[in-house]
Amino acid sequence: MDLFLQYLANGIVVGSSYVLVAVGLTLIFGILGIVNFAHGEFYMLGGFAGIGLATVLGLPLIVSLLGVVAFAALLGFLAEQILNRQVKDKDPTNSIVSSFGLAVVLQNAALLVIGPQPMLLRTDLSMVPVEIGPVYLPLQRALIPVAMIVLVGALHLLLRYTWVGMSLRAMAQQPTVARMCGIRVSRVAIVTFMTGAVFAGVAGFLMSSVFMVHPLIGNMIVLKAFTVVILGGMGSVTGAAAAGLMLGIVESMTSAYLGNGLRDIVGFLMVVIVLLAWPQGIFGRKLERS
Amino acid sequence: MLKLDNIEAGYGNTRILHGVSLEIPKRGLVALLGGNGTGKSTTLKAIMGLVGLQSGTVTVDGRDMAGIAPEARAGLGLSLVPQGKEAFGAMSVEDNLRMGAYHRRKDRAGIAIDLEAVYTRFPRLKERRRVAAGMLSGGERQMLSIGRSLMSRPSVLLLDEPSAALAPKIVEEIAEAILGLRELGLTLLLVEQNVGMALDIADRLYVIRGGRIAHETAVGDGIAMSELQEFYLGGHQDA
Structure with missing residues (x-):
C-alpha cells in the first residue's frame, strides 16, 4: 500500500506536466482550430532556458522561472506570427504542416546551438525532502503539482471572469458572432498562443529536474499532450486537466506493476479505446440543443 | 440611417450581388424579401464587412464603411442579429448579453443599466440568466440574439431571418419585440422569407432576386400579397 501511494504521487507529478502542456494545446485547437505540432518545442526550449538561467547564469529559481515565462511568451508570440497570421487564411491544413516544419526547425536549432548532450536541472531544493505519510518527494518535484494547480486555477479564473478570457471563449464557440461583438481575432490568437507557450515552457522548466532535457524531448511530450487532449475532449480545459493527471497516474502504475516497457504504450492504447467508445473524449460534452 | 449604393459583392470570382441599392431613414423598418440563394445573406455580410465590396458603398449614419474591419463596426452603431440564432452555447445567458x-x-x-433594460424587455431571459445559452429554446435564443445586439447600443440593427424555424405563436412574439425596437429610435433592416411577418411590421419592402432588387414598394400602397408572392417566388420575369 505504501508503495502504491508512492507510485500515485510520482504519477501525479508527471501528470501535472502533461496537464500544463495539454492545456495550451487544447486552447490553441479549441479557439483557433490549429493543431500545433510544435507545442513540444515550447516545452523543450522552456527546459533549456530554465537550465541556462538557473545553472549557467546562477540566477535564483524564482527569477529563472520568470525568465522562462517571458521567454516562452515571446516564443508563443513568434509562433503565432508564423502558424496563424501568415498561413491560416489560405487553407486550414497549412498551419498543421507549418507547425511540423517549425518543430523540426526548432529541434535542429537547439541541436546546433546547445548540442545533443542531455541536461538536468540541479537545485538545492532536491535535497529538501517532503514527506506526506509514507510518500517521499524531493521539494522540487512536490512543487510541480502545486505550480500546475496555481496555473490552471489562474487560467480558469481568467477564462471565466475577465473580458480577455470571455473573448477567448466566445471566439472558440462562435467566431463570427464574436467578431460582430467587436472581438479582434488577431488579438485573441496572440493571447492564446502566448498562454499555451508559457504553460508548456513552465512545464519544461519544472520537469527539467525530473527528466533529462535534450533537443528532441518535444516529440514524445507533444504526443502525450495529444493523447491527453483527445482523452479530455478537444478544446476542453477541465477535460485536459483531468485526463492529464489520469494519464500520469496510469503510466506510473503501468510502469510499476506491468513493466517499464509498457509505460509509453498505455496512453495510446487508451486513445484508441476512447475514440472507439466515446469519440467526444471522456470528459468532452456537447452543450448544444439541436 | 443605412444606405446601400449600388453594391456589388461576392466570393472569389463569383459575384452574388449585382448592384443592390436601398435606403432606410432613421427609425425606418425596411424588409428585404427573397428566397434561398437570392443574395439576402450576402447583402447582410456585405453591410457588416464580412464579404468585401467589389464596388458601391455602404453608409451608416452618413459614414462610409469602406476600409472599416467587421470587428470595428460594432463600435460605430452597426449590429447584426445573425441567422440561426447563434449564441455562445457554453456561456450563460448573462455572459452572452455582456x-x-x-x-x-x-x-x-x-x-x-443596459442589462436591466434587456431583462425588462425580455423577462424570460432574466429567469434564465444563469442557464447556458445552448440550453435555451429557439424563441428564447432569438430573444437572446436581439438582446446581445441591443447591448452594443446600435443605431442600425440588421435582423437575419428572425422568424426562421420558430412556431407561429413565437413568431408573433418576436414580431412584437421587433416593433418594440422602433421605439428605441433604431433603424431596422429585416431580412425575411416570411412575407406575412414583413407585411405586418415593415413600412417598406424590397424584393431581391438573383442579386438584384427586383421590386420595391411602400407597405400600405394597397400592395397585394399575391402580387408580392409572385415576385418572391420568381413567377415574374425580371424587368
Whole structure:
C-alpha cells in the first residue's frame, strides 16, 4: 500500500506536466482550430532556458522561472506570427504542416546551438525532502503539482471572469458572432498562443529536474499532450486537466506493476479505446440543443 | 440611417450581388424579401464587412464603411442579429448579453443599466440568466440574439431571418419585440422569407432576386400579397 501511494504521487507529478502542456494545446485547437505540432518545442526550449538561467547564469529559481515565462511568451508570440497570421487564411491544413516544419526547425536549432548532450536541472531544493505519510518527494518535484494547480486555477479564473478570457471563449464557440461583438481575432490568437507557450515552457522548466532535457524531448511530450487532449475532449480545459493527471497516474502504475516497457504504450492504447467508445473524449460534452 | 449604393459583392470570382441599392431613414423598418440563394445573406455580410465590396458603398449614419474591419463596426452603431440564432452555447445567458457590450467593456455602469433594460424587455431571459445559452429554446435564443445586439447600443440593427424555424405563436412574439425596437429610435433592416411577418411590421419592402432588387414598394400602397408572392417566388420575369 505504501508503495502504491508512492507510485500515485510520482504519477501525479508527471501528470501535472502533461496537464500544463495539454492545456495550451487544447486552447490553441479549441479557439483557433490549429493543431500545433510544435507545442513540444515550447516545452523543450522552456527546459533549456530554465537550465541556462538557473545553472549557467546562477540566477535564483524564482527569477529563472520568470525568465522562462517571458521567454516562452515571446516564443508563443513568434509562433503565432508564423502558424496563424501568415498561413491560416489560405487553407486550414497549412498551419498543421507549418507547425511540423517549425518543430523540426526548432529541434535542429537547439541541436546546433546547445548540442545533443542531455541536461538536468540541479537545485538545492532536491535535497529538501517532503514527506506526506509514507510518500517521499524531493521539494522540487512536490512543487510541480502545486505550480500546475496555481496555473490552471489562474487560467480558469481568467477564462471565466475577465473580458480577455470571455473573448477567448466566445471566439472558440462562435467566431463570427464574436467578431460582430467587436472581438479582434488577431488579438485573441496572440493571447492564446502566448498562454499555451508559457504553460508548456513552465512545464519544461519544472520537469527539467525530473527528466533529462535534450533537443528532441518535444516529440514524445507533444504526443502525450495529444493523447491527453483527445482523452479530455478537444478544446476542453477541465477535460485536459483531468485526463492529464489520469494519464500520469496510469503510466506510473503501468510502469510499476506491468513493466517499464509498457509505460509509453498505455496512453495510446487508451486513445484508441476512447475514440472507439466515446469519440467526444471522456470528459468532452456537447452543450448544444439541436 | 443605412444606405446601400449600388453594391456589388461576392466570393472569389463569383459575384452574388449585382448592384443592390436601398435606403432606410432613421427609425425606418425596411424588409428585404427573397428566397434561398437570392443574395439576402450576402447583402447582410456585405453591410457588416464580412464579404468585401467589389464596388458601391455602404453608409451608416452618413459614414462610409469602406476600409472599416467587421470587428470595428460594432463600435460605430452597426449590429447584426445573425441567422440561426447563434449564441455562445457554453456561456450563460448573462455572459452572452455582456459580450454584446464588448467594444465598450470599460463602461461598467452603462453595461449594468443596459442589462436591466434587456431583462425588462425580455423577462424570460432574466429567469434564465444563469442557464447556458445552448440550453435555451429557439424563441428564447432569438430573444437572446436581439438582446446581445441591443447591448452594443446600435443605431442600425440588421435582423437575419428572425422568424426562421420558430412556431407561429413565437413568431408573433418576436414580431412584437421587433416593433418594440422602433421605439428605441433604431433603424431596422429585416431580412425575411416570411412575407406575412414583413407585411405586418415593415413600412417598406424590397424584393431581391438573383442579386438584384427586383421590386420595391411602400407597405400600405394597397400592395397585394399575391402580387408580392409572385415576385418572391420568381413567377415574374425580371424587368
